Each structure stands twice: as C-alpha cells, then as structure tokens.
Amino acid sequence: MTKCGYVSVIGRPNAGKSSLLNWLVGEKIAMVSHKANATRKRSNIIVMHENDQVIFVDTPGLHETEKLLNQFMLDEALKAMGDCDLILFLAPVTDKISHYEAFLEKNKKNTKHLLLLTKIDFVSNEEVLEKMKEYEQYSDKYESIIPVSIKKATTHADILDVVVKHLPEHPYLFDPEILTTDHLRDIFKEFIRESIFENISDEIPYETDVLINKVEEKKNVDVIKATIIVQKSTQKGMIIGKGATAIKRIGKDARVKIEKLTGKKCFLELFVSIKKGWTKNKEGLKDLGYDID
Ligand SMILES: Nc1nc2c(ncn2[C@@H]2O[C@H](COP(=O)(O)OP(=O)(O)O)[C@@H](O)[C@H]2O)c(=O)[nH]1
Ligand SMILES: [Mg+2]
Known part of the structure; x- marks a missing residue:
C-alpha cells in the first residue's frame, strides 16, 4: 500500500x-x-x-x-x-x-x-x-x-x-506525473506578480494584482495577455516607468520564468489598469478572487 x-x-x-x-x-x-x-x-x-x-x-x-x-x-x-x-x-x-x-x-x-x-x-x-x-x-x-x-x-x-x-496509507490522490494542481494560468499570474515584487519598490506590489486575460497555447509559443491591476493612478505611472522601462523589465523577467517552466517561447503582453482601492473593500477583493467570509 x-x-x-x-x-x-x-x-x-x-x-x-x-x-x-x-x-x-x-x-x-x-x-x-x-x-x-x-x-x-x-x-x-x-x-x-x-x-x-x-x-x-x-x-x-x-x-x-x-x-x-x-x-x-x-x-x-x-x-x-x-x-x-x-x-x-x-x-x-x-x-x-x-x-x-x-x-x-x-x-x-x-x-x-x-x-x-x-x-x-x-x-x-x-x-x-x-x-x-x-x-x-x-x-x-x-x-x-x-x-x-x-x-x-x-x-x-x-x-x-x-x-x-507520518502520512496515512492511501492510494495516490493525483496522477504521479503532475507537480501541482494549480492551473498554468495561475502560475503565470504568480510569476508576473513575482516580477513586480522584484522590480517595483515600496508598498506598490502589495496593492497590485494580476489578471490573466488570455492564454493561447500554440505549438511553439504561448501567447499571454495579462493586466496588472493597481489601486491608484500614481501607481500606474510607477509600474509603467519612464519610457515604459519598468513594465518592460517586469515583462521580460516574467517571460524568462514562464519560458523556463514551459520549455517554450512566450509572447507576453502586459496592460495596466486602475481599480480604485481594490484591497480596501470586500467587493474589490472578491472580484480578484480573494473571497472573505
Ligand atoms: N540563505 C537562505 N535564504 C533562504 C533560504 N530559504 C529561503 N530563503 C530566502 O528567503 C526569502 C523568503 O523566501 P520565501 O520562500 O518567499 O518565503 P515564504 O514567505 O515563507 O514563502 C527569499 O529571499 C529566499 O530566497 C535558505 O535556506 N537560505
Ligand atoms: Mg511564500
């Protein structure tokens, strides 16, 4: 057993x-x-x-x-x-x-x-x-x-x-080949969030989230469109950066992580959108998948 x-x-x-x-x-x-x-x-x-x-x-x-x-x-x-x-x-x-x-x-x-x-x-x-x-x-x-x-x-x-x-005797609960039950798009989301934590300072990453809009898995390339959600317009400016340098860096870092995991090329397109005060009310949090009882 x-x-x-x-x-x-x-x-x-x-x-x-x-x-x-x-x-x-x-x-x-x-x-x-x-x-x-x-x-x-x-x-x-x-x-x-x-x-x-x-x-x-x-x-x-x-x-x-x-x-x-x-x-x-x-x-x-x-x-x-x-x-x-x-x-x-x-x-x-x-x-x-x-x-x-x-x-x-x-x-x-x-x-x-x-x-x-x-x-x-x-x-x-x-x-x-x-x-x-x-x-x-x-x-x-x-x-x-x-x-x-x-x-x-x-x-x-x-x-x-x-x-x-210390584990009970039990048949496998998952296919022994899989490494996680998370959906690939959730992992992509986390990689983009991680890149935001790496590239943007202060409190901003804590008030930022990522929505994956679309993942198109083609034979040799994944095409991913994602939106970075921030709480206010000054944050949007920081995420984009002067001459869009910050968002380019975030995109590049995330792409490298994604390609390493999938073994495929990735084309990642990032957008930024403001959702006023999303971390401060239950509805805003719920919309982004953080359901509070
Ligand atoms: N030196 C050292 N750093 C570690 C070790 N394990 C984790 N870290 C670092 O600790 C930090 C927090 O790690 P993380 O896994 O995100 O912590 P979590 O918040 O508990 O999930 C990261 O910068 C890691 O690189 C370790 O064994 N040695
Ligand atoms: Mg952790």
Whole structure:
C-alpha cells in the first residue's frame, strides 16, 4: 500500500516556505520574494518520494494584521492548518521561539507537526545546536526537529523520509506525473506578480494584482495577455516607468520564468489598469478572487 496525504507548510511571512517547496519539487512553481507577504493563496505542490505521494500546501504566512487582504491571507493559512495530515512549521534559525509558541496556540486541532529550522546557512553549527536545544522544551509537541538550508543541502531525503512516515496509507490522490494542481494560468499570474515584487519598490506590489486575460497555447509559443491591476493612478505611472522601462523589465523577467517552466517561447503582453482601492473593500477583493467570509 502506498502512503499519500496533505502536508500544510506554515510559518511567518518570509520563513522560506515557497522556496522550500520549489526546492523539494525540483521546479520553480511557487513565487518567492525577499519581501514578506508575497504568497497570497494556498497552492498544492506534489512531490513523489519513492512510492509515496506528498501533497504539500504552500500558504501565506501567519501574521497579525488589520488589512483586509492580509486577513484573507491569514485565513488561507489557518484553513490549511486545520485540514491536513501533517504540518511543517518553518522557523528561520534566527527567529525568536515566540513565533513557534504563537503557532502552537493557533494549532487548535493539535495536528501533528514537524519543526523545520530554516536558513541555517546564516549561522554556525553551534548556533543551530543551541537553537535546537531551546526548542527542546516543546519536544512533546513536535514529532521531529529538522535543520535545513536550501542553499547548502544536497538531498531531499532527510525531510521527505520523515514526512512520509507520518502520512496515512492511501492510494495516490493525483496522477504521479503532475507537480501541482494549480492551473498554468495561475502560475503565470504568480510569476508576473513575482516580477513586480522584484522590480517595483515600496508598498506598490502589495496593492497590485494580476489578471490573466488570455492564454493561447500554440505549438511553439504561448501567447499571454495579462493586466496588472493597481489601486491608484500614481501607481500606474510607477509600474509603467519612464519610457515604459519598468513594465518592460517586469515583462521580460516574467517571460524568462514562464519560458523556463514551459520549455517554450512566450509572447507576453502586459496592460495596466486602475481599480480604485481594490484591497480596501470586500467587493474589490472578491472580484480578484480573494473571497472573505
Ligand atoms: N540563505 C537562505 N535564504 C533562504 C533560504 N530559504 C529561503 N530563503 C530566502 O528567503 C526569502 C523568503 O523566501 P520565501 O520562500 O518567499 O518565503 P515564504 O514567505 O515563507 O514563502 C527569499 O529571499 C529566499 O530566497 C535558505 O535556506 N537560505
Ligand atoms: Mg511564500
């Protein structure tokens, strides 16, 4: 009998959740940013480990917030936590233990979890051991504690062996060939959003979204039309940039990521449109797919 189950990946914004999943699946699917709060929705990333299937659920970070869009994001994380076979809690090695304590409180169903100490390439081995000792006071709470660095590690097995151990015996839930249940157009959207995070500073990326208007998959080329949605006209100016340099850079960066994933040429056409205050009211958020109860 094979093992198969859902594993939610939880931790504060910027803990390294999306990076870890891209690394485990060996393909760039989830968007990554050095800025916090880039991931907005849940996303399934499927990793086969020997004969077993792990369905990882990438989530936005756990954080305190008043903003409506961030409330949606927090809800996404909490839902994923309440509805899985196992949680991976990611704690950057330099973080205070209080983030973990806050997570324990939010884990209402006491779902089993592994504690992953991430980004250990930032510190010495002694510091890693010290941190592990500090967490030991909660050893009855977690199943295992595993130090990781995606910049240094060479094998996935250390993590996947332990993950699989805690999954139920179950037939595969998805075709073992697929890497994600996300639609290709949603991945394209995330790549464009990621490029906006990389190229545009300040708060603007947080008040920006992307709508994919059209994807035409031809034999040798994908033709994609997408609209970047901003909140006000000054932001539109920033996204376009002087002589349209900013939007050209965003388009080029996104195209490179898309072509790398699909292995095909991509023709990407970007538009910019203003949707006044879309992050500030429920209707505006709903129109862009962020449904708040
Ligand atoms: N040095 C180092 N940086 C990392 C590691 N994992 C993630 N990062 C960086 O941390 C930042 C946040 O990563 P991301 O995956 O977007 O975090 P998320 O918000 O939890 O999904 C990015 O700039 C990553 O490149 C790691 O193991 N080592
Ligand atoms: Mg993320």
